[in-house]
Amino acid sequence: MSEQKLAAEVRTEFGKGFARRARMAGQIPAVIYGHGAEPIHITLPAKATTLAVRTANALLSLDINGEGHLALVKDVQRDPIKQIIEHIDLLTVRKGEKVTVDIPVHVVGELAPGNVFNQELTVISLEAEATHLPTAVEVSIEGRSAGEHIHASDLVLPKGAVLLADADALVVNISEATEVSDEEASEGSAGASAAAAE
DSSP states (O other): OOEEEEEEEEOOHHHHHHHHHHTHHHHHEEEEEETTTEEEEEOOOOOHHHHHHSTTTEEEEETTTTTTEEEEEEEEEEEETTEEEEEEEEOOTTTTTEEEEEEEEEEEEEEEEEEEEEEEESSEEEEEGGGGGOEEEEEEEOOOOOOOOHHHSSSSSOTOOEEETTTOEEEHHHHHHEOOOOOHHHHHHHHHHHHHHH
């Protein structure tokens, strides 16, 4: 994942009033923490930041008063109605450093005819290099049929990534597609009507 470059400004004001003014001025309040250092409170350009954090675990290269900071997006707080970003928590990282992240699991491929799948896990916990985080882990269901299971240990992880989730955790479960015939459906409703009449 390539890092997104953003210019940030240090802020000394806090509270809802300041946050509201900042958002009106096209800025998003944020805080950087980690490595035992004092948290740095900053504002980020709203438009560019909103685009940068569309992917999970976005990596940001920040210019704060001429000083470079590499940070991983850990939490994005949004307005529940307007969905605009209200605040961002960032974790300081270094090149080569390993971090723990939750990566989306994407199911790809087509099952054998007459089968359906149920995705039990939509994200998986991994340890990976902060500057080489995968955007997703793909799991192929191509040609698979009922009775097959895909566990966390079956996932093909990106180079350098280590699985932190339980290896036996069920990711995808494949079963036979069940179809209720018109005749069975009408018998069921007739039986229910008769039961109701009694």
